[in-house]
Amino acid sequence: MQSLTDLIPGLVTICEKASGHILEVYKNPDRFNVQTKADNSPVTAADMASHHEILKGLKLLAPEIPVLSEEDAPGWETRKHWSRFWSVDPLDGTKEFIAQTGEFSINIALVENSKVLLGLIYAPVSGEYWWGSGDLGAFKGQTESISA
Numbered sequence: 001m002q003s004l005t006d007l008i009p010g011l012v013t014i015c016e017k018a019s020g021h022i023l024e025v026y027k028n029p030d031r032f033n034v035q036t037k038a039d040n041s042p043v044t045a046a047d048m049a050s051h052h053e054i055l056k057g058l059k060l061l062a063p064e065i066p067v068l069s070e071e072d073a074p075g076w077e078t079r080k081h082w083s084r085f086w087s088v089d090p091l092d093g094t095k096e097f098i099a100q101t102g103e104f105s106i107n108i109a110l111v112e113n114s115k116v117l118l119g120l121i122y123a124p125v126s127g128e129y130w131w132g133s134g135d136l137g138a139f140k141g142q143t144e145s146i147s148a
Helices: 004-026 045-061 094-099
Strands: 067-069 084-092 105-112 115-122 129-133 137-140 144-146
Touching (some): 045 084, 084 094
Antiparallel strands (some): 115 129
């Protein structure tokens, strides 16, 4: 596997592509296709389009790492043996998306042995992103360090 910092450009590219799908739906409310999940939370066409784009991108970036996505979680029997996986929320803030507040994000984390190794939050509307790691610190964009 690549170093954590080497993963960032690939993750950003994945988020940019997923954002394109999200924003295409966002600009056309008649295409939201709002459904209700089993937990009574909403899911839209944008959630699903982002989900599929992220899965495709992560499979190319790190094919050996399985993905746990909010929109299509494998059963416990499949994932209970995973020591490392991607945790993905392809559109965090679906209610805000539906309300068209612009306050939603794409969230991707690399988890190993129940600890987050790397996390990235990407804001589709602004194109800004933040990422961090316990070992490397927190950053806005590629290199702007965020002090605590």
